[in-house]
Amino acid sequence: xxxxxxxxxxxxxxxxxxxxxxxxxxxxxxxxxxxxxxxxxxxxxxxxxxxxxxxxxxxxxxxxxxxxxxxxxxxxxxxxxxxxxxxxxxxxxxxxxxxxxxxxxxxxxxxxxxxxxxxxxxxxxxxxxxxxxxxxxxxxxxxxxxxxxxxxxxxxxxxxxxxxxxxxxxxxxxxxxxxxxxxxxxxxxxxxxxxxxxxxxxxxxxxxxxxxxxxxxxxxxxxxxxxxxxxxxxxxxxxxxxxxxxxxxxxxxxxxxxxxxxxxxxxxxxxxxxxxxxxxxxxxxxxxxxxxxxxxxxxxxxxxxxxxxxxxxxxxxxxxxxxxxxxxxxxxxxxxxxxxxxxxxxxxxxxxxxxxxxxxxxxxxxxxxxxxxxxxxxxxxxxxxxxxxxxxxxxxxxxxxxxxxxxxxxxxxxxxxxxxxxxxxxxxxxxxxxxxxxxxxxxxxxxxxxxxxxxxxxxxxxxxxxxxxxxxxxxxxxxxxxxxxxxxxxxxxxxxxxxxxxxxxxxxxxxxxxxxxxxxxxxxxxxxxxxxxxxxxxxxxxxxxxxxxxxxxxxxxxxxxxxxxxxxxxxxxxxxxxxxxxxxxxxxxxxxxxxxxxxxxxxxxxxxx
Numbered sequence: 001x002x003x004x005x006x007x008x009x010x011x012x013x014x015x016x017x018x019x020x021x022x023x024x025x026x027x028x029x030x031x032x033x034x035x036x037x038x039x040x041x042x043x044x045x046x047x048x049x050x051x052x053x054x055x056x057x058x059x060x061x062x063x064x065x066x067x068x069x070x071x072x073x074x075x076x077x078x079x080x081x082x083x084x085x086x087x088x089x090x091x092x093x094x095x096x097x098x099x100x101x102x103x104x105x106x107x108x109x110x111x112x113x114x115x116x117x118x119x120x121x122x123x124x125x126x127x128x129x130x131x132x133x134x135x136x137x138x139x140x141x142x143x144x145x146x147x148x149x150x151x152x153x154x155x156x157x158x159x160x161x162x163x164x165x166x167x168x169x170x171x172x173x174x175x176x177x178x179x180x181x182x183x184x185x186x187x188x189x190x191x192x193x194x195x196x197x198x199x200x201x202x203x204x205x206x207x208x209x210x211x212x213x214x215x216x217x218x219x220x221x222x223x224x225x226x227x228x229x230x231x232x233x234x235x236x237x238x239x240x241x242x243x244x245x246x247x248x249x250x251x252x253x254x255x256x257x258x259x260x261x262x263x264x265x266x267x268x269x270x271x272x273x274x275x276x277x278x279x280x281x282x283x284x285x286x287x288x289x290x291x292x293x294x295x296x297x298x299x300x301x302x303x304x305x306x307x308x309x310x311x312x313x314x315x316x317x318x319x320x321x322x323x324x325x326x327x328x329x330x331x332x333x334x335x336x337x338x339x340x341x342x343x344x345x346x347x348x349x350x351x352x353x354x355x356x357x358x359x360x361x362x363x364x365x366x367x368x369x370x371x372x373x374x375x376x377x378x379x380x381x382x383x384x385x386x387x388x389x390x391x392x393x394x395x396x397x398x399x400x401x402x403x404x405x406x407x408x409x410x411x412x413x414x415x416x417x418x419x420x421x422x423x424x425x426x427x428x429x430x431x432x433x434x435x436x437x438x439x440x441x442x443x444x445x446x447x448x449x450x451x452x453x454x455x456x457x458x459x460x461x462x463x464x465x466x467x468x469x470x471x472x473x474x475x476x477x478x479x480x481x482x483x484x485x486x487x488x489x490x491x492x493x494x495x496x497x498x499x500x501x502x503x504x505x506x507x508x509x510x511x512x513x514x515x516x517x518x519x520x521x522x523x524x525x526x527x528x529x530x531x532x533x534x535x536x537x538x539x540x541x542x543x544x545x546x547x548x549x550x551x552x553x554x555x556x557x558x559x560x561x562x563x564x565x566x567x568x569x570x571x572x573x574x575x576x577x578x579x580x581x582x583x584x585x586x587x588x589x590x591x592x593x594x595x596x597x598x599x600x601x602x603x604x605x606x607x608x609x
Contacts, residue, residue, distance in 0.1 A: 014163045016117060017137070018045040021147050021169040023124045025050035026057015027075075027434035028177035028426065030101050033116075034077040035441035036173065037108040045115040047167050049122050049149050055101040058180040059094055063198040065235050067091040069227060069320040070260070077104050078438045079502040089262065119165060122149045127172060129420045136168060143420050145172045173441060174414070174425045177433030186223065186400045189349040194397045198232050201399065210240050215395030218246070221357070222399050223345050225251035225310060227319045229401035233309075233329045247332040250345045252402075253362060253468065254313035256297055256306040257321035278520040280305040281479065282527050284472055285534065293468045311336055314362075316471035317403075346387065348398060355392040416453040417444065429456060430485060431478030439485040439504060448488040456481055479531065 019040060022032050025048055033046065040046070052060040059066070068075055072082060072092035082100055084092065092100070109116050125148040136144050147169065151162030185195040194215065200206045210216060220236060220243060222229050229249065236243040258277075280303060287296045297316060300306045306316065309329035333339045346358040414425040426433075426440035443449040457480070486504050493500055 012161055012163050014165050016047050016119075016165060016167045018047045018117065018167060018169045019171070020044065021047045021049065021145070021167045021172045022175055023049050023147070023173070024057065024175040024177060025052060025055045025101075025118075025120070026059070026175075026177055026180075027432075028175035028437040029057065030055060030104050031077040031434045031437035032173045032175035032426070032441050033108055034080060034104055035438050036445070037112050037114060038442070039445040040112060040114065043113050043115070045117065047117045047119060047169065049119045049124050049147070049165075049167070051121065051123055051152060053120050054098065055105055055118075056098045057177065058182065059097050059101075061182045061199075062094055063228075063231070064094060064202050066094050066231060068097065072096070075434075076100070077434065078504075079499070080104050080107065119149060121152045122165065123152050124149055124174075124176075127174075127423065129418065129422060139170055141170055141422060143422060144168050144170060145420075145422055147172060170422065172423045173437075174423070175433075175437050177437075178428070183228070183400050183402065186345075186348075186398060188398065189347045190355050192350065192355045192394045193348055193392060194395070196397060196399045198228055198399065198401055201232055201235055207240070210236075210243070210397065215397070217242075218393050218395040218397060219248055220246045220397040220399065221248045221250060221392075222401050223250045224401040224403060225249060225253075225255040225313075225315075226317065226401070226403050227255075227257070227321065228403075229255075230257075230309065230321055230325055230329050232399055232401045233332055234325055237328050237332055244332045248339045248341070249310075249333055250341045250343065250357075250359070251310055252342070252344055253315040254308060254310040254342060255319065256301070256308040256313040256316045257319045257326070259304060259307055260320045260322040260325075276516060276520040277305075278517075278524050281475060282524055282531070284475060285479070285531050286527065288469075288472050290469070293472060296472065309333055310340060310342075314468055318471045318474055341390070343388075348392065351389075351391065353391065354394050355396065356389050357392050358387060358389045361386050361388065416440065417450055421450070428477065429453065430481035431474050435482065439482065439489065442489055442504070443485055446489060446492040448492055449485075452484065452488055456484065483528065 020036055022029055022036070024032070029048065029050065033048070036046075050057075054060055068091045070091070071089050072084060072086065073088060075092070075097070076082065082092075083103055084090075084096055084100070086092075105116065108114060127145055127147045129143045129145050132139065132142055132144050145168075147167040148164065149167065150164045154162065182199070183197050185197045185200070188195055194206075194209065196206060201210075210220070222232050233247055233249075236247060280300060283303070284296055284300065287299060293316075294314060297306065297313065300316075307321070307323070307326050309326050310333065341359060343359040343361050346360050348355055348357050350356070414427070416425055416427065416429060417423070418425075424440065424444050426437045428436055429440055430436040440449065440453075443452075457477075489504060490500065495503075
């Protein structure tokens with residue numbers, strides 16, 4: 001174990017030595033720390049490098065009126081429970097989320113007597129592995145990883161410059177997740193309109209301008225239709241008198257959301273047709289063929305699983321909104337033909353008669369050689385042109401509520417595990433960054449991650465897929481990666497089977513009674529063989545995490561499907577499938593264990609009430 005304290009290497013460069021360095025202090029970072037702490041020796045030293053000023057990642061600098069999308073108990077690190085005691089459906093505030101992250105860190109430090117060094121407001125620059133020297137301390141691992149970082153803010157006037165810091169560690173986890181960047185006001189080609197970020201909406205300065213300035217009756221254009229846009233529209237309608245009539249939206253493709261509200265009434269909770277969240281996830285995968293996302297959305301809306309403030313949304317990114325939130329936004333954006341532009345904003349510039357908003361038409365609305373009617377939020381225009389414009393009153397407000405996560409284009413994936421086995425990059429192996437970091441770190445320390453990760457596909461999402469197919473492809477990644485990693489970890493798990501659920505199962509809202517949830521789990525298990533085969537052959541899931549490694553073997557989807565099925569379903573089931581024989585029944589014993597685990601969870605969560 002390396003426990004050497006920091007030492008001065010040069011006038012403005014400091015060296016820190018530790019057992020583990022974690023890059024990132026957000027959802028992925030706190031999950032990585034919590035999982036790694038289970039395997040670190042007592043008294044180990046951990047260095048955390050993060051751009052933000054505290055634990056929390058994107059939540060640190062998010063707009064103050066942000067809340068969790070889902071019930072607060074589903075958003076945590078592994079087995080950690082919240083100290084917060086609220087009703088199950090409660091959505092935690094920004095302040096409460098940050099306190100939960102800090103509490104998890106404190107528990108990790110207390111339980112293993114960890115020395116956690118927090119390099120907040122420092123930026124990771126690069127890392128490299130090298131042979132271990134005597135100065136690095138003794139360890140069975142022949143190499144160490146060197147990480148370079150620098151301060152993001154200047155030193156106070158008169159103080160010594162903030163040093164660059166080089167960290168030398170036995171292991172490194174790069175847990176930056178989606179690396180979400182907080183939105184800034186749009187840089188526009190005119191100064192005759194007001195440009196805001198979501199964080200500005202709540203500020204006293206902009207509240208005063210929105211309510212009392214000479215522009216207090218001017219239009220408010222919300223750019224985007226995702227969860228941030230819904231939050232901004234709801235805040236404006238609830239806090240700025242008359243805002244409902246002033247709000248307009250540049251919606252892009254238009255976004256659909258999962259319905260947050262639990263089933264209402266005895267019949268819907270106990271006796272309705274198979275329609276739990278798990279059933280809807282299975283339905284999505286079974287219907288999707290790589291090109292029919294709009295048809296899938298229509299079916300999900302019929303089932304009451306998704307809804308939108310906009311007509312005919314073409315985008316679904318697994319976001320969640322309540323019926324009340326959607327109702328407020330829908331009322332503000334009605335009539336849609338006057339208040340919504342289903343396009344992308346390009347700029348706002350000075351025209352001969354005042355400001356002009358320039359738009360790019362959606363790809364789906366452009367067909368070469370054919371005239372298309374394009375909805376501009378102020379009438380319809382015809383023509384095959386990819387751009388169009390609309391006049392704006394001087395003094396209009398433009399709020400940048402576009403998405404935080406850009407998926408389009410070829411992403412530069414790092415290997416999940418480097419060739420020396422001491423650097424881990426969980427990325428989005430299981431979709432959501434927190435659960436991914438939790439599962440991947442456990443699998444890494446238990447020795448079951450290599451070579452499985454090489455066969456798990458990633459979503460290769462282009463500009464068109466990002467909006468139309470992105471959510472469905474993301475769901476495939478979540479189910480595939482989570483199932484395979486859970487089963488791989490289970491082979492090495494030495495703890496109580498019930499505790500396994502607390503550590504590694506995705507937390508589910510208890511919106512339906514446990515008997516229905518048990519049946520939904522059984523239906524998911526029955527559908528899993530077909531879905532595993534489809535995951536690795538469906539358009540968009542054919543890339544590998546080893547694509548950028550020239551030494552890595554390239555495998556095909558069919559071979560990967562067999563390997564992943566063996567991990568998730570067991571060798572006997574796959575051998576039976578390949579030979580055409582009926583798959584072996586695991587028997588009543590395993591079924592009883594499964595029911596016992598779910599019964600325990602039902603008791604723990606109040607039987608879905």
